[in-house]
Amino acid sequence: MSQELDVVAIGNALVDVLSHADDDFLKRHGVGKGTMCLIGPEKAEQLYSEMGPAVEISGGSAANTVAGLASLGGKAAFIGKVADDQLGAIFRHDIRAQGVVFESKPAPKGGAPTGRCMIIVTPDAQRTMQTCLGSAGNVAPADVDENLIQRAKVTYLEGYLWDTPLAKKAYIRAAELAHAAGRKVALTLSDKFCVDRHLRDFQDLVEGHIDILFANEEEIKALCEVKSFDAALPAIKGKCDIAVLTRSEKGAVIVHSGAPVTVAAEPVAKLVDTTGAGDLFAAGFLFGYTRGMDLARCGRIAAICAAEVISHVGARPEVSLSAFVEQRL
């Protein structure tokens, strides 16, 4: 076993295609604002042909989290599936250039291309995502690198990948390997509709396998089948060690065995694009957690990381997060 890692993440290996549009564009395409929707290659081509000029930036929820963790100075690895094509080379370059270990083999030539997430940013800085999974959805149990899981203090999973059957098995295998090695397992619920689609599965997963849960207000209400955020706090308590519940500009609440810890949002000069806010919040939290910091400090670092990523286009940090956080702590 080589060097210990802070976090190994398993998730969708995606390149984001970011474009600006107004709310009418979403309505015309029947797309629910603020959500993530899976689309096939034909729908993707059609949507892309009607989108404005775009920018390509590596993305993927869990991949953004480990990129953020590496930018903070943490040691991270990523497991995910790109194709052997130009977008796959871009994804691989960007995550490695950020210092993340990424050794997953690309899918063989001739299959689906590297996954793309088409992101429409509306004038209110909200992001709406239409994902064409491509090769990203082909993560299978055999892709779960046992050595990486055993070396990492935390194995981090993204809910989005739960839409693909083989990936579910990969997650269970990863969680079991991690726990057998005395490690922790974290999950982000990713999207309210993703929780709705797999409610019972997610409830079982959280109770049976998850130590640290990340969710926003809508997601935790859906998981706990309650109508208010306040009702979700007692409902989730005890189901996992720690639940990190984010609330956009209202900050976050961390539920654990003691009294809940409240975290204030970090102010931003200009809100540009909320893509990656949750991913980078998780990055900051896990950086503190894997260094044994108290929950309030973990939350504070998390809030600062989220503030950096929503102040520019794209879901990966634009500056060194370690310096950015240090100036603000």
Add this chain to the structure above:
Amino acid sequence: MSQELDVVAIGNALVDVLSHADDDFLKRHGVGKGTMCLIGPEKAEQLYSEMGPAVEISGGSAANTVAGLASLGGKAAFIGKVADDQLGAIFRHDIRAQGVVFESKPAPKGGAPTGRCMIIVTPDAQRTMQTCLGSAGNVAPADVDENLIQRAKVTYLEGYLWDTPLAKKAYIRAAELAHAAGRKVALTLSDKFCVDRHLRDFQDLVEGHIDILFANEEEIKALCEVKSFDAALPAIKGKCDIAVLTRSEKGAVIVHSGAPVTVAAEPVAKLVDTTGAGDLFAAGFLFGYTRGMDLARCGRIAAICAAEVISHVGARPEVSLSAFVEQRL
């Protein structure tokens, strides 16, 4: 003949790969700051593997200019060569989504991939470019669409493409077609070293075929073989109808048959990335020129367009330039 166009541009169809690095990175790779250098696929792979995380945005000097012109509300077309690959599809999408006519056929499969321009942005916002031309360098006389040239008030050429022999012939053919149709021909010199490499050729081209010349200080000094900017003004006068000479934060001087017109630079709140400054200056100038505005007003619009593009990463406008200019005129 269908609708009249303002500008048709011929140039390198490139996707920019933008990354931040310090001056030491340039020194280690023996790269001259602020220049454009052509590199082969192997050097490109090596450089890319050592670059930090990047962002992909469609680029190419003349392509940026027509994208800017379209964003101003002008009618533009582009002639250039992408490959039949993912980066080619990105380039095609972005320029069409901006409203530019782009009908050039992609190069057949199996040849060079779509060209990439690796751009290192240093902390002073200066850009240094290493270009792997790929399919972009294969523009040939047969690609010059006679109908587009005849329909456009101005045919716009970029000096960068002069490095490829077939493209030179394409340029001469385009210039002759344009003049036979009673149209104007414009050229941007692109890069001092590009001028140095092809000095006599460029001098002949300008005197024989060019009505409107765009150049920065270094480029015009190189073309006129003089040591000072002041000496370049009388030297270029009479060699073409109009010479638009840009000087970064010192604004620009427009040389024509009358007294030179001085243009002030438009102030920017924060200088982020100078990539595309000259390209968008040309876009603004040509927008005014093709509407018959006086040279001072053409220059003023040009300066405002340049200010927009240097205030963010990437060489294509991030906002509607027509609204941006209107607010500032």
